Amino acid sequence: MTYVVKPKFHHPALPKNALGFTHRDYEGAVSTLCAGCGHDSISASIIEACFELSIEPHRVAKLSGIGCSSKTPTYFLGNSHGFNSVHGRMPSVLTGANLANRDLIYLGVSGDGDSASIGFGQFAHAIRRGVNMVYIVENNGVYGLTKGQFSATADRGSKSKRGLINNDNAIDLVAIALQVGASFVARSFSGDKAQLTPLIKAAIEHRGAAFIDVISPCVAFNNHAGSTKSFDYVREHNEAVNRLDVITGRAPIKVDYAPGSVEIVEQHDGTSVALRKIDSEYDLHDRYAAMSFIQQQAAKGQVVTGLLYVEQESDDLHGHLNTVDAPLNALNEKELCPGSAALEKINAGLR
Numbered sequence: 294m295t296y297v298v299k300p301k302f303h304h305p306a307l308p309k310n311a312l313g314f315t316h317r318d319y320e321g322a323v324s325t326l327c328a329g330c331g332h333d334s335i336s337a338s339i340i341e342a343c344f345e346l347s348i349e350p351h352r353v354a355k356l357s358g359i360g361c362s363s364k365t366p367t368y369f370l371g372n373s374h375g376f377n378s379v380h381g382r383m384p385s386v387l388t389g390a391n392l393a394n395r396d397l398i399y400l401g402v403s404g405d406g407d408s409a410s411i412g413f414g415q416f417a418h419a420i421r422r423g424v425n426m427v428y429i430v431e432n433n434g435v436y437g438l439t440k441g442q443f444s445a446t447a448d449r450g451s452k453s454k455r456g457l458i459n460n461d462n463a464i465d466l467v468a469i470a471l472q473v474g475a476s477f478v479a480r481s482f483s484g485d486k487a488q489l490t491p492l493i494k495a496a497i498e499h500r501g502a503a504f505i506d507v508i509s510p511c512v513a514f515n516n517h518a519g520s521t522k523s524f525d526y527v528r529e530h531n532e533a534v535n536r537l538d539v540i541t542g543r544a545p546i547k548v549d550y551a552p553g554s555v556e557i558v559e560q561h562d563g564t565s566v567a568l569r570k571i572d573s574e575y576d577l578h579d580r581y582a583a584m585s586f587i588q589q590q591a592a593k594g595q596v597v598t599g600l601l602y603v604e605q606e607s608d609d610l611h612g613h614l615n616t617v618d619a620p621l622n623a624l625n626e627k628e629l630c631p632g633s634a635a636l637e638k639i640n641a642g643l644r
C-alpha cells in the first residue's frame with residue numbers, strides 16, 4: 294500500500310555497492326499490485342540492475358503512461374526523478390525530457406495496452422528517432438488495470454478467462470522495434486530474473502533506443518490454460534538464444550566457457566558484455582535474420598528470449614540532431630540566446 298511507510302531501519306549487514314548504497318536505496322513505495330503480478334518481479338530486476346551498476350538514483354528519470362505496469366515506477370527508485378504521463382504518451386514526454394537534459398538515464402516503463410494500442414504511434418516514433426533510453430514493456434496481453442480485455446499483443450487464438458477466443462492478429466513489439474530501427478532489442482520473462490537483470494543493465498549501458506519486451510503474466514486476468522501469456526505457457530515455450538552472464542566492466546572479462554560459445558559485445562562507453570550463446574547459429578548483429586527467426590518461431594508457438602539484436606556503432610537522437618553536449622539547464626543566458634547577429638548568420642545560411 295502506498296500509504297504504508299516502509300521502516301527506515303534495516304539490517305546493518307545488508308550488502309552495499311560501490312557507492313555505499315544498499316538495495317533499500319533503490320526501492321520505492323510498497324506495491325499495490327495483485328500478489329504474484331509479474332510486474333513486481335520486473336521492478337525487482339530494475340532495482341537489482343541499478344544497485345549492481347552503482348547508479349546514483351538522482352541520475353535516473355523514470356517515465357510511464359497509464360496501467361498497472363505504468364504504476365510500477367512508484368515501487369522502485371524512490372529517490373529518482375519520475376513522471377507518470379497520460380495513457381500512451383510516455384514516449385513523447387521522455388523524448389522532450391531527454392532533449393532538454395541528456396545527462397540523465399531515461400527509463401520508460403509501459404504496458405502492452407499503453408504501447409501497442411493507444412501509444413503505438415508514439416512507441417514507433419521514439420524508437421525510430423533513436424532516443425537514448427531503456428524502453429520496457431511489461432507485456433501481459435491484457436489491459437490489466439481495466440479488468441482484463443485482450444490487448445493488441447494477445448496472440449490470435451488465445452483464450453480469455455471467460456472462454457472468449459481472440460480472433461485478431463497480434464502485434465509483436467519486438468518485430469516492430471526491429472523494423473523501425475531500435476539499436477538494442479531484447480525479450481525476457483518476468484519469472485526469469487537471472488536473464489532479465491543483466492539485459493536491463495546492458496540496455497542502460499547502451500547508447501540509443503534500447504527496447505525490452507518482458508512477458509509479465511497478469512495473475513488476475515490472464516494466467517489460465519489457453520492464455521499464451523501465462524506463467525506455465527511461457528515456461529514451456531521459452532526459447533532463450535543467449536544469456537548475459539558477465540555484465541559490464543572496464544577490466545578485461547574472463548569467462549570459463551568453451552571458445553566459440555561466448556561473444557564479447559563492446560558498448561559505446563568502453564564497457565563490455567559477455568554473451569553466452571545457447572543457439573550458436575543465432576547472429577545478434579543481423580537485424581533481418583533476427584526478424585525472420587523470431588517470426589518463424591512465433592508461428593510454432595515459441596517465445597524467443599534473450600538479447601535479440603544489438604548495433605555496436607549505435608548513435609542517438611542527440612547525435613542525429615547535432616545538439617550541444619551540455620544539458621540545457623547548464624547553459625547560461627548568452628549561450629541560450631546568442632543574439633541577433635547569430636540569428637542573422639543562421640538565416641543567411643538558409644537563403
Ligand SMILES: Cc1ncc(C[n+]2csc(CCOP(=O)(O)OP(=O)(O)O)c2C)c(N)n1
Nearest residue numbers: 360361362380404405406407435436437438
Ligand atoms: C485516454 C485513455 N483511454 C483509456 C484509458 C483507460 N485505460 C487505463 S489503463 C488502460 C490499459 C492498460 O493496459 P496496459 O498498458 O497493458 O497495462 P496493464 O494494466 O496491463 O499493466 C486503459 C485502456 C485511459 N486511462 N486513458
Ligand code: SF4
Nearest residue numbers: 327330361437511512
Ligand atoms: S490486474 Fe493483473 S496486471 Fe494489474 S496488478 Fe493485478 S495481476 Fe498485475
Ligand SMILES: [Mg+2]
Nearest residue numbers: 404405435437
Ligand atoms: Mg497489459
